[in-house]
Amino acid sequence: MKRGLLAEFETPEAMLLAIAELRSRGYRRLDAFTPYPIHGVDAALGLGRSPLTWIVLPFAIAGAAGGYLVQWHNSAYAYPLNVGGRPAHAAPAFVPITFEMMVLASALAGFVVMLFLARLPELWSPLFDVPGFERATIDRFWIGIDARDPALISPLAERDLTDLGAITVAWAGGARS
Template sequence: MKRGLLAEFETPEAMLRALTELRSRGYRRLDAFTPYPVHGAEAALGLGRSPLTWILLPFAIAGAAGGYLVQWHNNVYAYPLNVGGRPQHAAPAFVPITFEMMVLTTALVGFVVLLVLTKLPELWNPVFDVPGFERATIDRFWIGIDARDPALIRPIAERDLTDLGALTVAWAGSSPAKERP
Protein backbone atom coordinates (compact mmCIF):
# COMPACT_ATOMS: atom_id res chain seq x y z
CA MET A 1 0.00 0.00 0.00
CA LYS A 2 1.52 3.29 -1.12
CA ARG A 3 -1.49 5.60 -0.74
CA GLY A 4 -4.71 5.37 1.21
CA LEU A 5 -6.38 5.75 4.56
CA LEU A 6 -4.72 4.54 7.74
CA ALA A 7 -6.56 4.00 11.00
CA GLU A 8 -4.99 3.35 14.40
CA PHE A 9 -6.51 0.90 16.89
CA GLU A 10 -5.50 0.26 20.48
CA THR A 11 -6.09 -3.51 20.67
CA PRO A 12 -5.83 -6.40 18.24
CA GLU A 13 -9.43 -7.37 18.97
CA ALA A 14 -10.67 -3.92 17.91
CA MET A 15 -8.57 -4.14 14.76
CA LEU A 16 -9.96 -7.61 13.89
CA ARG A 17 -13.55 -6.45 14.45
CA ALA A 18 -12.92 -3.43 12.22
CA LEU A 19 -11.33 -5.57 9.49
CA THR A 20 -14.26 -7.97 9.48
CA GLU A 21 -16.77 -5.13 9.35
CA LEU A 22 -14.88 -3.28 6.60
CA ARG A 23 -14.81 -6.44 4.45
CA SER A 24 -18.54 -6.88 4.98
CA ARG A 25 -19.02 -3.27 3.80
CA GLY A 26 -17.26 -4.02 0.51
CA TYR A 27 -13.67 -2.92 1.10
CA ARG A 28 -11.28 -5.41 -0.50
CA ARG A 29 -7.83 -3.78 -0.64
CA LEU A 30 -7.11 -3.82 3.08
CA ASP A 31 -3.85 -4.17 4.94
CA ALA A 32 -2.93 -4.58 8.61
CA PHE A 33 0.19 -3.32 10.38
CA THR A 34 0.81 -4.93 13.76
CA PRO A 35 3.75 -5.17 16.20
CA TYR A 36 3.37 -8.96 16.37
CA PRO A 37 1.42 -11.64 14.48
CA VAL A 38 -2.29 -11.44 15.28
CA HIS A 39 -4.21 -14.72 15.11
CA GLY A 40 -7.11 -14.36 12.69
CA ALA A 41 -5.77 -11.35 10.79
CA GLU A 42 -5.18 -13.35 7.61
CA ALA A 43 -8.77 -14.60 7.60
CA ALA A 44 -10.12 -11.12 8.39
CA LEU A 45 -8.10 -9.69 5.48
CA GLY A 46 -9.32 -12.44 3.16
CA LEU A 47 -5.83 -13.70 2.40
CA GLY A 48 -5.23 -17.18 1.03
CA ARG A 49 -2.21 -19.42 1.23
CA SER A 50 1.11 -18.11 0.07
CA PRO A 51 2.11 -19.15 -3.47
CA LEU A 52 5.69 -19.59 -2.24
CA THR A 53 5.45 -23.38 -1.80
CA TRP A 54 4.24 -23.97 -5.37
CA ILE A 55 6.83 -21.57 -6.77
CA LEU A 56 9.62 -23.39 -4.93
CA LEU A 57 8.53 -26.95 -5.77
CA PRO A 58 10.16 -27.00 -9.25
CA PHE A 59 13.38 -25.59 -7.79
CA ALA A 60 13.40 -28.28 -5.07
CA ILE A 61 12.96 -30.99 -7.69
CA ALA A 62 15.65 -29.43 -9.90
CA GLY A 63 18.07 -29.21 -6.96
CA ALA A 64 17.49 -32.86 -6.04
CA ALA A 65 17.82 -33.96 -9.67
CA GLY A 66 20.98 -31.90 -10.12
CA GLY A 67 22.58 -33.36 -6.99
CA TYR A 68 21.69 -36.90 -8.05
CA LEU A 69 22.93 -36.38 -11.62
CA VAL A 70 26.29 -34.98 -10.47
CA GLN A 71 26.84 -38.03 -8.28
CA TRP A 72 25.76 -40.41 -11.01
CA HIS A 73 27.99 -38.69 -13.58
CA ASN A 74 31.03 -38.81 -11.31
CA ASN A 75 30.56 -42.42 -10.09
CA VAL A 76 29.30 -44.10 -13.25
CA TYR A 77 30.58 -42.12 -16.21
CA ALA A 78 33.54 -39.86 -15.41
CA TYR A 79 35.40 -41.81 -12.69
CA PRO A 80 34.15 -45.40 -12.50
CA LEU A 81 35.93 -47.37 -9.76
CA ASN A 82 35.43 -51.08 -9.23
CA VAL A 83 35.88 -51.46 -5.49
CA GLY A 84 35.12 -54.90 -4.12
CA GLY A 85 32.64 -55.67 -6.90
CA ARG A 86 30.17 -53.02 -5.73
CA PRO A 87 27.86 -51.52 -8.34
CA GLN A 88 28.85 -48.20 -9.91
CA HIS A 89 25.34 -46.81 -9.54
CA ALA A 90 24.32 -47.35 -5.91
CA ALA A 91 21.21 -45.19 -5.48
CA PRO A 92 20.92 -45.50 -1.66
CA ALA A 93 24.38 -43.97 -1.31
CA PHE A 94 23.22 -40.92 -3.28
CA VAL A 95 20.25 -40.11 -1.01
CA PRO A 96 21.95 -37.84 1.59
CA ILE A 97 23.61 -35.53 -0.94
CA THR A 98 20.49 -35.50 -3.12
CA PHE A 99 18.43 -34.38 -0.11
CA GLU A 100 21.00 -31.75 0.92
CA MET A 101 21.12 -30.30 -2.60
CA MET A 102 17.33 -30.08 -2.62
CA VAL A 103 17.32 -28.22 0.70
CA LEU A 104 20.17 -25.89 -0.29
CA THR A 105 18.64 -24.99 -3.66
CA THR A 106 15.19 -24.42 -2.16
CA ALA A 107 16.57 -22.23 0.64
CA LEU A 108 18.63 -20.03 -1.67
CA VAL A 109 15.93 -19.63 -4.32
CA GLY A 110 13.27 -19.25 -1.61
CA PHE A 111 15.11 -16.31 -0.08
CA VAL A 112 15.29 -14.51 -3.44
CA VAL A 113 11.65 -15.30 -4.33
CA LEU A 114 10.50 -14.11 -0.90
CA LEU A 115 12.26 -10.78 -1.43
CA VAL A 116 10.66 -10.43 -4.87
CA LEU A 117 7.14 -11.35 -3.68
CA THR A 118 7.28 -8.99 -0.71
CA LYS A 119 8.90 -6.23 -2.79
CA LEU A 120 11.75 -5.88 -0.33
CA PRO A 121 13.94 -4.13 0.48
CA GLU A 122 11.70 -1.10 0.75
CA LEU A 123 13.64 1.63 2.50
CA TRP A 124 10.83 4.20 2.46
CA ASN A 125 7.07 4.14 2.05
CA PRO A 126 4.61 7.05 2.28
CA VAL A 127 2.83 5.37 5.19
CA PHE A 128 5.97 5.91 7.28
CA ASP A 129 5.23 9.66 7.24
CA VAL A 130 1.87 9.31 8.99
CA PRO A 131 2.17 10.73 12.52
CA GLY A 132 2.17 7.95 15.09
CA PHE A 133 2.68 5.14 12.58
CA GLU A 134 6.02 4.26 14.20
CA ARG A 135 3.98 2.78 17.06
CA ALA A 136 2.91 -0.02 14.69
CA THR A 137 6.17 -1.69 15.70
CA ILE A 138 5.62 -1.11 19.42
CA ASP A 139 2.04 -1.26 20.70
CA ARG A 140 -0.54 -0.05 18.16
CA PHE A 141 -2.52 -1.79 15.44
CA TRP A 142 -3.17 -0.10 12.11
CA ILE A 143 -5.54 -0.82 9.24
CA GLY A 144 -4.87 0.54 5.78
CA ILE A 145 -7.40 0.95 2.98
CA ASP A 146 -5.58 1.22 -0.33
CA ALA A 147 -6.42 4.22 -2.52
CA ARG A 148 -7.06 1.80 -5.41
CA ASP A 149 -9.95 0.15 -3.57
CA PRO A 150 -13.08 0.76 -5.66
CA ALA A 151 -15.20 1.06 -2.49
CA LEU A 152 -13.03 3.84 -1.03
CA ILE A 153 -14.91 7.10 -0.79
CA ARG A 154 -12.78 9.11 1.58
CA PRO A 155 -15.39 10.88 3.77
CA ILE A 156 -17.47 7.72 4.12
CA ALA A 157 -14.43 5.56 4.84
CA GLU A 158 -13.18 8.03 7.47
CA ARG A 159 -16.59 7.96 9.15
CA ASP A 160 -16.68 4.14 8.98
CA LEU A 161 -13.25 3.85 10.59
CA THR A 162 -14.12 6.33 13.32
CA ASP A 163 -17.39 4.52 14.04
CA LEU A 164 -15.46 1.23 14.30
CA GLY A 165 -13.28 2.65 17.09
CA ALA A 166 -10.24 4.07 15.32
CA LEU A 167 -8.18 6.37 17.54
CA THR A 168 -6.87 8.32 14.55
CA VAL A 169 -7.55 8.30 10.84
CA ALA A 170 -4.97 9.76 8.45
CA TRP A 171 -4.25 9.86 4.74
CA ALA A 172 -0.97 8.32 3.57
CA GLY A 173 0.61 9.31 0.31
CA SER A 174 1.07 12.39 -1.84
CA SER A 175 -2.46 13.09 -2.96
CA PRO A 176 -5.80 11.93 -1.60
CA ALA A 177 -8.15 9.63 -3.49
CA LYS A 178 -10.71 11.17 -5.78
CA GLU A 179 -13.77 12.34 -3.94
CA ARG A 180 -16.87 10.60 -5.22
CA PRO A 181 -20.34 12.08 -4.91
Protein backbone atom coordinates (compact mmCIF):
# COMPACT_ATOMS: atom_id res chain seq x y z
CA MET A 1 0.00 0.00 0.00
CA LYS A 2 1.49 3.31 -1.08
CA ARG A 3 -1.55 5.58 -0.88
CA GLY A 4 -4.79 5.33 0.98
CA LEU A 5 -6.66 5.81 4.21
CA LEU A 6 -5.04 4.91 7.55
CA ALA A 7 -6.79 4.40 10.87
CA GLU A 8 -5.16 4.03 14.29
CA PHE A 9 -6.48 1.70 17.00
CA GLU A 10 -5.40 1.27 20.62
CA THR A 11 -5.81 -2.50 20.97
CA PRO A 12 -5.32 -5.47 18.66
CA GLU A 13 -8.84 -6.68 19.46
CA ALA A 14 -10.35 -3.42 18.24
CA MET A 15 -8.24 -3.62 15.09
CA LEU A 16 -9.31 -7.22 14.38
CA LEU A 17 -12.99 -6.35 14.86
CA ALA A 18 -12.60 -3.35 12.57
CA ILE A 19 -10.93 -5.46 9.88
CA ALA A 20 -13.72 -8.04 10.01
CA GLU A 21 -16.38 -5.32 9.82
CA LEU A 22 -14.64 -3.51 6.94
CA ARG A 23 -14.40 -6.76 4.97
CA SER A 24 -18.10 -7.40 5.56
CA ARG A 25 -18.81 -3.90 4.19
CA GLY A 26 -16.99 -4.70 0.94
CA TYR A 27 -13.47 -3.40 1.48
CA ARG A 28 -10.95 -5.85 0.01
CA ARG A 29 -7.59 -4.06 -0.27
CA LEU A 30 -6.81 -3.82 3.44
CA ASP A 31 -3.50 -3.92 5.26
CA ALA A 32 -2.53 -4.04 8.94
CA PHE A 33 0.49 -2.47 10.64
CA THR A 34 1.26 -3.78 14.12
CA PRO A 35 4.22 -3.64 16.52
CA TYR A 36 4.20 -7.43 16.92
CA PRO A 37 2.50 -10.39 15.21
CA ILE A 38 -1.20 -10.67 16.01
CA HIS A 39 -2.86 -14.07 15.80
CA GLY A 40 -5.74 -13.99 13.32
CA VAL A 41 -4.74 -10.92 11.29
CA ASP A 42 -3.91 -12.96 8.18
CA ALA A 43 -7.27 -14.72 8.26
CA ALA A 44 -9.12 -11.46 8.96
CA LEU A 45 -7.42 -9.77 5.99
CA GLY A 46 -8.24 -12.75 3.78
CA LEU A 47 -4.61 -13.56 3.03
CA GLY A 48 -3.66 -17.03 1.86
CA ARG A 49 -0.43 -18.96 2.18
CA SER A 50 2.75 -17.47 0.82
CA PRO A 51 3.85 -18.70 -2.63
CA LEU A 52 7.46 -18.63 -1.40
CA THR A 53 7.72 -22.39 -0.81
CA TRP A 54 6.60 -23.28 -4.33
CA ILE A 55 8.89 -20.67 -5.87
CA VAL A 56 11.91 -21.94 -3.90
CA LEU A 57 11.25 -25.64 -4.62
CA PRO A 58 12.75 -25.59 -8.16
CA PHE A 59 15.87 -23.87 -6.81
CA ALA A 60 16.23 -26.57 -4.14
CA ILE A 61 15.90 -29.32 -6.74
CA ALA A 62 18.37 -27.56 -9.05
CA GLY A 63 20.85 -27.15 -6.18
CA ALA A 64 20.62 -30.84 -5.29
CA ALA A 65 20.94 -31.90 -8.93
CA GLY A 66 23.88 -29.55 -9.49
CA GLY A 67 25.68 -30.80 -6.38
CA TYR A 68 25.19 -34.41 -7.40
CA LEU A 69 26.24 -33.72 -11.00
CA VAL A 70 29.48 -32.00 -9.97
CA GLN A 71 30.39 -34.90 -7.70
CA TRP A 72 29.56 -37.47 -10.35
CA HIS A 73 31.53 -35.57 -12.98
CA ASN A 74 34.63 -35.31 -10.80
CA SER A 75 34.53 -38.82 -9.32
CA ALA A 76 33.21 -40.99 -12.13
CA TYR A 77 33.92 -39.16 -15.38
CA ALA A 78 36.81 -36.70 -15.21
CA TYR A 79 39.05 -38.22 -12.52
CA PRO A 80 38.03 -41.83 -11.78
CA LEU A 81 40.22 -43.31 -9.05
CA ASN A 82 40.17 -46.87 -7.81
CA VAL A 83 40.43 -46.42 -4.03
CA GLY A 84 39.95 -49.59 -2.01
CA GLY A 85 37.74 -51.21 -4.61
CA ARG A 86 35.12 -48.46 -4.37
CA PRO A 87 33.17 -47.93 -7.60
CA ALA A 88 33.73 -44.62 -9.36
CA HIS A 89 30.04 -43.75 -9.05
CA ALA A 90 29.33 -44.34 -5.36
CA ALA A 91 25.93 -42.69 -4.85
CA PRO A 92 25.79 -43.01 -1.02
CA ALA A 93 29.00 -41.00 -0.74
CA PHE A 94 27.37 -38.14 -2.68
CA VAL A 95 24.36 -37.75 -0.35
CA PRO A 96 25.79 -35.26 2.22
CA ILE A 97 27.08 -32.76 -0.34
CA THR A 98 23.91 -33.14 -2.42
CA PHE A 99 21.80 -32.31 0.63
CA GLU A 100 24.00 -29.36 1.60
CA MET A 101 23.84 -27.92 -1.92
CA MET A 102 20.03 -28.23 -1.83
CA VAL A 103 19.92 -26.34 1.48
CA LEU A 104 22.32 -23.66 0.26
CA ALA A 105 20.49 -23.08 -3.03
CA SER A 106 17.06 -22.94 -1.38
CA ALA A 107 18.28 -20.59 1.38
CA LEU A 108 19.85 -18.14 -1.06
CA ALA A 109 16.90 -18.28 -3.44
CA GLY A 110 14.43 -17.99 -0.56
CA PHE A 111 16.15 -14.87 0.74
CA VAL A 112 16.19 -13.15 -2.67
CA VAL A 113 12.61 -14.18 -3.55
CA MET A 114 11.33 -13.06 -0.12
CA LEU A 115 12.88 -9.62 -0.65
CA PHE A 116 11.30 -9.45 -4.11
CA LEU A 117 7.84 -10.56 -2.93
CA ALA A 118 7.93 -8.10 -0.01
CA ARG A 119 9.11 -5.33 -2.34
CA LEU A 120 12.11 -4.66 -0.12
CA PRO A 121 14.18 -2.70 0.53
CA GLU A 122 11.80 0.22 0.77
CA LEU A 123 13.64 3.09 2.39
CA TRP A 124 10.73 5.55 2.30
CA SER A 125 6.97 5.31 1.90
CA PRO A 126 4.23 7.97 1.93
CA LEU A 127 2.82 6.16 4.97
CA PHE A 128 5.80 7.36 7.00
CA ASP A 129 4.60 10.98 6.62
CA VAL A 130 1.32 10.32 8.47
CA PRO A 131 1.56 11.88 11.93
CA GLY A 132 1.75 9.21 14.61
CA PHE A 133 2.37 6.32 12.21
CA GLU A 134 5.77 5.71 13.80
CA ARG A 135 3.88 4.32 16.81
CA ALA A 136 2.99 1.28 14.68
CA THR A 137 6.40 -0.03 15.73
CA ILE A 138 5.83 0.74 19.42
CA ASP A 139 2.28 0.40 20.75
CA ARG A 140 -0.41 1.25 18.18
CA PHE A 141 -2.30 -0.81 15.62
CA TRP A 142 -3.09 0.62 12.20
CA ILE A 143 -5.40 -0.44 9.38
CA GLY A 144 -4.82 0.79 5.86
CA ILE A 145 -7.35 0.88 3.05
CA ASP A 146 -5.56 1.06 -0.28
CA ALA A 147 -6.54 3.94 -2.56
CA ARG A 148 -7.13 1.40 -5.36
CA ASP A 149 -9.93 -0.32 -3.41
CA PRO A 150 -13.14 0.15 -5.43
CA ALA A 151 -15.21 0.38 -2.23
CA LEU A 152 -13.17 3.32 -0.90
CA ILE A 153 -15.29 6.47 -0.97
CA SER A 154 -13.61 9.14 1.12
CA PRO A 155 -16.28 10.50 3.47
CA LEU A 156 -18.00 7.12 3.91
CA ALA A 157 -14.77 5.28 4.68
CA GLU A 158 -13.68 7.93 7.17
CA ARG A 159 -17.03 7.70 8.91
CA ASP A 160 -16.89 3.88 8.89
CA LEU A 161 -13.48 3.91 10.55
CA THR A 162 -14.43 6.42 13.24
CA ASP A 163 -17.61 4.44 13.95
CA LEU A 164 -15.46 1.32 14.40
CA GLY A 165 -13.39 3.03 17.11
CA ALA A 166 -10.45 4.53 15.25
CA ILE A 167 -8.52 7.11 17.26
CA THR A 168 -7.03 8.78 14.21
CA VAL A 169 -8.01 8.65 10.56
CA ALA A 170 -5.57 10.12 8.04
CA TRP A 171 -4.75 9.99 4.35
CA ALA A 172 -1.36 8.77 3.17
CA GLY A 173 0.15 9.73 -0.15
CA GLY A 174 -1.99 12.84 -0.59
CA ALA A 175 -4.69 11.12 -2.66
CA ARG A 176 -8.37 11.17 -1.79
CA SER A 177 -11.08 9.37 -3.66
